[in-house]
Amino acid sequence: MAILEHLTAQQAIDLEKKYGSNTYHPLPVVLSKGEGVFVWDVDGKKYYDFLSAYSAVNQGHCHPKIVNALTEQAKTLTLTSRAFYNDMLGKYEKFACEYFGFDKLLPMNSGAEGVEAAIKLCRKWAYEVKGINENQAKIVVCNKNFHGRTTTIVSFSSDDTANKNFGPYSDGFINIDFDDLEALETVLKTNKNIAGFLVEPIQGEAGVYVPQEGYLVKAKALCEKYNVLFIADEIQTGIARTGRLLATCGNCNCADKNCSGTPDVKPDILILGKALSGGVYPVSAVLANNDIMDVLTPGTHGSTFGGNPLAAAVAIAALEVIREEKLAENAEKLGRLFRSELNKYIETSTIVKLVRGKGLLNAIVINDSEDSETAWNICIALRDNGLLAKPTHGNIIRFAPPLVMTEAQLLDCVEIIKKTLKQFEK
Structure with missing residues (x-):
């Protein structure tokens, strides 16, 4: 089969089912083109993308600068591999460190690789700087987390689908509830071997769970x-994505060179992807200051790519677009508008319980059980009406459009969502 041969939607689906591993449950739509906030299927039908490849295409599909x-x-x-220097890596490291306010950057490829690298970095710091006895370091994590699907990461997942039958599991993690400061302080003060949170x-x-106001600030203070x-x-x-350069920022946008504020929370280790x-x-990164990052020495970590x-x-261009097009500010403005418009609908709705989120990372909770197919069926109807979204955890639908969306486009999408929900009202 020639690579450029045109496939029907069913042919593309059948090929994946026959030759691909069965690790995803995609919405039945076969996409062949993307531009800005829109994607097109193989038959030429146009859709609003309201998932943004799980927030990977914040800058919009196929942004010309990138x-x-x-x-x-x-x-x-x-x-080149890291066996040799190249003339781009140092430029990128300097650009990103100044952009986010850190001393050093460890370049990786996927998000899961970034998390794994951060775990290694934290543990090495624990033994060589904090003084924890080797092989005793613990990292505190939160229930209902999603940090990736490597064997280490699924070891501390509370999602049975992610970790069942993948054991034996890696030790060294303590799970507590998200947004529970009392649980965090209890584990920190009762275990001297905690290396990181x-x-x-x-x-x-x-399901787009936003913690209580001040949670991150207080959690950082406890750390x-x-x-x-x-x-x-x-x-x-x-x-x-959340209306600030980083969700850990308050009113400070670190990418704004004229900003004189300080972030609400400055992570000790920041993972991006x-x-x-x-x-x-595929680009990911771990950022930290010298007192942490310098525990890594030649041979202790790396990646061919x-x-x-x-x-x-690519990363330099992608970050420049965020700054030049003021996408954090746009996400903040449109996110408030989105939740306001959806809340008006929810006041008289029997099918939607609530909308929650920050910036343009939002979700609606469907008034049905987690094991029902209602949210899936709503997403099928949204597809038919020209908007693509996907359920998460059964009765929750996540909405995360590209941040280049205009106000007019957002309001158009709100109308599509309301029109679709009305089909399911009891």
């Missing part, structure tokens, strides 16, 4: 009190 950076760099040098500022995959590293997984929430490349290439010149060029 694609140009990719193609221009691809013409000259794509990969790994947390998503908003639990996206769990400082007990000499524990605060590790922020901002793979999904970062890069302007997804929109770090605008969705055109991590830090390749293609990724470096």
